[in-house]
Amino acid sequence: MSDSRTGSTVVDVELVSPEQVAAALGLPRPTEEQAAVIAAPAEPALVVAGAGAGKTETMAARVVWLVANGLVTPDRVLGLTFTRKAARQLSDRVRARLRRLAGSGLLDRLEYQDGAGGDALAAVLATEPTVLTYHAYAARLVGEHGLRLPVEPGALLLTETASWQLAHRVVSSWTEDLDTDRVPATVTGYLLRLAGELAEHLVDPDRLAEHAKRLQDAIESAPRAPRQRADLPVALREIIDTQRLRVALLPLLAEYVHRKRKDGALDFGDQMALAARLATEHPEVAEGERDRYGAVLLDEYQDTGHAQRVLLRALFGTGRPLPVTAVGDPAQAIYGWRGASAANLPRFTTDFPAADGRPAARYGLLTSFRNPPEVLAVANALSGPLRAAGVAVEELRARPDAGAGDVRCALFADVRAELDWLADTVAARWRSPSAVSGGPPTAAVLVRRRADMAAVASALRGRGLPVEVVGLGGLVDEPEVRDLISALRVLVDPLAGTAAARLLMGARWRLGAADIAALWRRAGELAGSGRTTAPDDPLAAIADSVPGEHTEQAGLVEALDDPGDKSNYSAEGWRRIRRLGGELAALRRRLDQPLTELVADVERTLLLDIETMTRPGRVGRAHLDAFADVVADYAEVSPAATLSSLVDYLSMAEQAERGLEPGEVEVAEDRVQVLTVHAAKGLEWEIVAVPHLVREVFPGRRKSSSWLASVTELPVELRGDAMDLPELNLVGAANRKEVERALEIHAEEFEERRLIEERRLCYVALTRAERVLLVSGHWWGETGGRPRGPSTFLEEIRLAVTGEDAATGVATPVGVIDHWEPPPGPDESNPLTAATRSARWPVDPLGTRREAVAEGAAMVVSALSAWTEGTPAGSGPAGPVPSRATPSGLSPTEFDDDPQGWAADVEVLLAERQAARDRRERVVLPDQLTVSQLVELAADPDALANRLRRPLPFQPNSTARRGTAFHAWLERRFGATRLFELDELPGAADDSASDDADLQRL
Structure with a gap:
């Protein structure tokens, strides 16, 4: 029996089954589905694993089974996944199982014939598998083989934040005409997304420019249809404008690439594209990787993009077949917007054929260990259309001993009533002790749009629940963070009237209407606008001075610095204006501080730290701390980063619908978490609420869903997955009208694909629930003159909850319809916009x-x-x-x-x-003392006590350095655990530390 290593064979022994391995390791017996995957033949295989089906445990068991049967040694196993968290979980689980295997006695029966393999037990104890993220693996390939391209192997990897900073500098310093009215932050986002798309699909920018010219020529050269105007229709002009702007970004892209090369840096897209080039252009690289690994695991394969597919297929899909196991779920392919191709999963079987050329085998993991039957009934009903297309997948089923779930569905007259129901229902269940931990159950509200986070969080807090808003996209809408960002804007932008107004009318200063009007008049005087009188209604002055063009003309921030005559204001208003102006002036004098210190100063000056400490529970400062982490990450990437660039960075996070999603989210047990569905993938909570399943919200409506209208999307024919996308064919278009119709059909086909991804997203949201699932919608939103009403998804969920069978008429409910509001009449208007609301102003923050x-x-x-x-x-x-x-x-x-x-x-x-x-105090000696400390204890106990109380660097000592060098030599000689590096020694960086001539001789 071969062990997958060249030239090494194992004495033929009977294979142990997955059940035997589990019994020997003291683990639960695998299901039949899991056993089939674990003991699959050593050849490529595709595993379709449903949500919560135990794929991580099964992959770990697969590795252990291969090792236990001598088919591979741990160091010959490669596992790839998307996040560091997932890689860590898989690695920890595999290592834990291998340690159990080493003590089980199963390895004693293995013996290598030629001795090349060594002792099986020693191999398990001395080696371990390689588990990395896809990007980390690409980085390793580029580091080892980059000179073949050539690329410097020690290139600096730019994080997402560092890439944004570099691109923002390119955009901000651009002197040529870009012919766009977009602000620098928006253009920076365009530039980065376009760069990522080009790298993901391995497209040269020149090809993009050529395609844009061909499309523009095809549209403009098409003859007019009968009775058609000479001018191009608006729709066609907009398409051409989009292509022109995309091409106009290419010079900025070239400058961005130039600066990266100048700095010796790469971003994530560069890494993957370069790794794909290495694998395809240099066969020796692929051969080396196949020699290095005897088994490969590919996790979340449905989320891989074109460049990753090219890389993996070139490395492990050609030449000598390897046991490559890809695991994924087509129903959870929700990252198409960032380059993932859902078609990679069904294409795996032909990309990685068996030795005889037949497609790779397929297996399924369809038993959910997470969801109760009631939740699965709803999720399966929603995913029905998904299972009928692409990779055929059966319904998920609950484990035999699964407990009962609590599924509730509701539709309300308006969004406020919906949020009241959601908050009341979550609060009632959150205050019931968890059957798992005994404390409050884990809970989350998953929203489709970042804009809905603030209202959801406010409703939950109104019930006394501790709330955490996860991710910068939603974090910026939290009141204390919004106040902090407003102050930062005011410090660097004299035209930030909206931010200044928020501070003036906020919880701390609560400036009255008459004083706001007087300040607005003063702003007009300073701006020299000629308008020195405020509207008769003070509230109209407020509305006039906050948004829109008047803000930029008036300079409300400048009026804070110079409010004019004291007699124009009330006594208390004058005092507050002067206090705020003084605080802002003092903060401006500190703008040269590091960003982290400056933001902390602003927080303290605004008294936000004290305000949040008054909140009950442990989450009072959670959002301020999370924001401080964002600032620290931003400043760490570029210590010279300015406050202006940080403010622009935050503006991008506010404007982008997906914002800057958190890289890794941890489930919290002491609070209700509010986050987007995209950020929730891979997580689970005991209580999950999914609100706002209404038309144009979930599924959402995107104005730019295709490359025809989106600057950052690539044309279909340039994409690596073009064969799976709608094709644009203008060959048969005889005139402009037919060209326009062909383009409309093409855009509609993209809209259908987008709705499929929205359905997958909803499926992901539903399958996060371990016990309680709350789904809801409404008719009337806070704004708008037309009712929204339940989306297709909510209607399907309602039918699943009631269990209605259209064929038999028999109903088998799996949940409860708490409320279902009938549609409003044709003459009804939005009560939330029509009703007059009264409130005390300024708002009392204490209520x-x-x-x-x-x-x-x-x-x-x-x-x-x-x-x-x-x-x-x-x-x-x-x-x-x-x-x-x-x-x-x-x-x-x-x-x-x-x-x-x-x-x-x-x-x-x-x-x-x-x-x-x-005061003299006793210093307790540590349990262990070094030889140097023992000598000092005898010579000068007080000095040792002071050193233990407050450790300080030692004066450079050549004798100590020789001793450390000797330890380093021992470490290299015997493979011992790492001790210290020479440059980590106290005083090693001192200029006075001369070279030790004895080191080389030693």
Whole structure:
């Protein structure tokens, strides 16, 4: 029996079954489906694995079975997946199973005839499989073989953020006419997406320019139809304009590529494209990879793109066949918008044929270990049209011992009623202890649009639930983050009137209407617009000054710096305007700080840290901390990044529907998470709510769903998956009218494909639920004059919940219809826009809590006053409390002007320093001491104690360096665990550390 390694064979032994391996390792017995995959012949195989079907466990078991039967050693296994989290999970699971295998005794029966394989047990203990992301594997290939292209092997990899920064610099410094009214942030997004598409489909930019010219010529040269005007129809002009703008981006793209090469950098798209070139243009690279690996696992294969398909097929689909196992689910192919090709999954069987040329074998994992039967009944009903096309897939079924699920469906008159129902239902179930953990169950609300996150989060918080909005796309709409971003904009953009108005009318300053109108008049004076009188209605002045062109002309930010005559404002309004202006001026003086420090200063200045600390639970600062992580990541990529570029970066995240989705999302047990369906893929919660399944929302409506109207999409004939896409044929078009009709049909075919992907997206949302599934919709939205009503998806779900069988008339319900609002009459109007709503303005940020908060504040003020007047501190039950009396040398007025408490902090710090000088404390020795520490303990115990309390770098010492070099030599000689690198030693970077001539001799 061959072990898949050249020249090594194993003495023939009877293969152990997957069931025997599981029993020996103390693991649950695999199902028949899993056993068939685990023990599949050592040849290419396609595994269609449904949602929650245990594919990770099955892949790990497949590796262990191959090793247990001597078919491969661990170091000859390659596993590829998409995220670091998935790679880590698969790697950890395989390693854990192999450790069990090593102690099971199953390997004792294996013996290599020629000894080339060595001892099987030693191989398992000494080696481990390679599990990487697809991009990490491509990076490794480029690093090892890049000189063949040639590409520098040590090229810097640009993260998504670093790529955006570089592209933004290209766009911002572009001096030639681009003939577009898009802002730099938007053009930057266009540039990056177009660059990614070209790399994904391995297309040269010149081919794109040539295609655009051919299409433009075909449209403009088509003769007019009878009675058709001489001018091109608007639809045709728009198509030509799109192609022109796409071509106009190519010079910027060339500059972007030039700067990457100049910096010795690559982005993710470059990496994959270069790896594909290596595999196709250099057969020796593919041969080397086939010699290196004896088994390959490809996870989430339905999400691979064209470049990845080319790479993998060239490496492992040609030459000597390998046991390549691809795992995927055609119903979860939801990433077409970022280059994934759903057709890769069905094409795997022919891309990776068996040794005799027949298509690869197919297997299925269709038992869900996640979803209860009720949830699966709904999901299967929705995925019916998907299973009928592409890869034929049977329905998912629940495991035999699955518990009962709770499925509820509802349709309401308007979106507010829907959110009330959703929040009430989630709150009731979230407050019921989880059967799994005993605490609150995991819960998530999955939305189709980022714009819906804020309203959902607000409704949940209104029920007292801790809420986390996941992802920067939704994070920017959280109130505290929005305030923070508004302040950042005001600091760098004097025309950021909307941001300034938000601060002025927000929870902290709450400026009144008359003062807003006066400030607006002052803005007009400073701008020299000639308009120095505000509208009669102060609220009209507010509406006039916030959005639109007047904001740019008026300069509300400048009015904050120079509000004019004090008499134009109320006394309190003047004080607040001056305070805010002073704070902003102080922050502008700190613009040279690192971004992370500046943003932290703004947060503290706005008192957002204190405001969020008042929230109950552990998630008070969650969104501010998440935003701080975003800023830190942005600044880490480019320490010289400016606040202006950060603000533009955030603008892109706000404008993009998919925003900047989180790379990896973790399920939280102590809060309700709100995130997009795209970000939820691969995760699961006990409670899942999917709101807004209404027309034009879910499925959504995209204006630019094809390359004819989207600047960042490639024409069909240039794409690597062109054979699976609608074909545009203008050959038979005799005139402009026929050309226009052919283009319309082509766009409609793309719309049909988009709806299929929307259905897959909804299927993914439904199958995240472990126990409770809530699905809902509404008739009337917050805006709009036409009712929305249930989408096709919600109608199908309602039928599945009621269990109605059209053929027999028998109903077998799998859930509950909580409410189903009948459609509004033809003469009815939107009640949310027609009704007059009244509210107190400015809005009281405390709302119903004001009385309780005021009472608590009064108690604190009273206590502080008592301490100030000499009442002994520490008499309360909380123990000693430091006095907050006015610091010596400061008058009460001066102390009031020190809201941050700097003066008091100075006195406290001085007192702490004095106390530290007067105090001697015991230092506990660690359990282990180095030889150097033992010597110091005998010579100078106080010095050792100080060093243990506050470790500091040692003075460079040649003797210590020789000892470290000797340890490094031992490590290299015997393969020991890594100790320290020389440049990691204390003092190694000091200029005074001279070269040690004895190192080489040693």
